[in-house]
Amino acid sequence: MSHVVVDQEEVPYVKTKAKLEDAILQGRIKQAARSCKELNASVHADGLYYLNSSRGVLYQTFCDMTTAGGGWTLVASVHENNMYGKCTLGDRWSNQQGSDPNRPDGEGTWANTVTFGTAESSTSDDYKNPGYYDIAAQDVSVWHVPNNIDLEQWSATSILRYHTENHFLNLYGGNLFYLFKKFPVRFGLGACITDNGPAIPIVYDTGNVDYNKNLYEISTPGFIAFRVFNTERAAMALCSGVKPTGCHIEHFCIGGGGHFPEAIPRQCGDFTRWSASKEITEAAVLLFYR
Incomplete structure (x- = not known):
């Protein structure tokens, strides 16, 4: 499950990047979180989430919402x-x-x-996402x-x-x-x-x-x-x-x-x-x- 902001309210949303991109094009998504720390205020389950870089690159990653406050x-x-x-x-x-x-x-x-x-x-396998540098x-x-x-x-x-x-x-x-x-x-x-x-x-x-x-x-x-x-x-x-x-x-x-x-x-x-x-x-x- 990925997590985004829809109509200014944070809610769990679409499960695939394709559907997420469609929602953005349709104007239904105003903003996606930049990091798991941003999500942590309302989301407390470990798992895969979609994040958005400062340049608008959507990517999926794992959020640890448990360790030392998540x-x-x-x-x-x-x-x-x-x-x-x-x-x-x-x-x-x-x-x-x-x-x-x-x-x-x-x-x-x-x-x-x-x-x-x-x-x-x-x-x-090796992994590196835009969050590494963003x-x-x-x-x-x-x-x-x-x-x-x-x-x-x-x-x-x-x-x-x-x-x-x-x-x-x-x-x-x-x-x-x-x-x-x-x-x-x-x-x-x-x-x-x-x-x-x-x-x-x-x-x-x-x-x-x-x-x-x-x-x-x-x-x-x-x-x-x-x-x-x-x-x-x-x-x-x-x-x-x-x-x-x-x-x-x-x-x-x-x-x-x-x-x-x-x-x-x-x-x-x-x-x-x-x-x-x-x-x-x-x-x-x-x-x-x-």
Whole structure:
């Protein structure tokens, strides 16, 4: 079910994008919500809803109306389709054309407006919607959900869930698109530790500090860290649940630029050279805004 504003009153409405677009053309819909946070005042059920970008692009996504008061908009998922593929087809959050120093940004997905996938398939494939770059947000929420799980079971089956609550995105343009404009995920742009981006404290919803500590070494649990570099100056986008204290970030961070020099292409890919458990490597990483 999608949710829109009809004749200035918020009501559940049409189930398909085609019918929604027809209603807009007929003038029956005055405004569609920009985010799940806007819907949260009158809608309290988790599920799929239609939102409208600032440029009038309609899209369907998942709203988490439960966690920490609700109002969380799913904007992206990072799904590893092949741990043995190193920057191959499907590595949209790093480089689909191999490890290449001539493409230091790789696909550039973390800081561009390219969209792909569907919300419903977020645990089976990569996903990115217009909300990723369009929504003005203050905080993020992250879910690690086992691959190929139906959306009705995402929350219950998550192996790790957490959110920020210090409104850190206010300092970085209001969403991850602008954060990564400030901290580009680009090979060779910086050095390990010295040039890493921000590390933000988190509040656990599923899992805890001990769980994160057991998953990853050379890191401090209880944070989400952005744009980090390894020893060879390869850039990675996001370290989930931890702040790196060493340089071998390829073992536990996700997404990246276009080139990973060590033992090319061993470390290249959305989940790079992960050393974590099968449980965590076979789970999609879902990103939410509020």
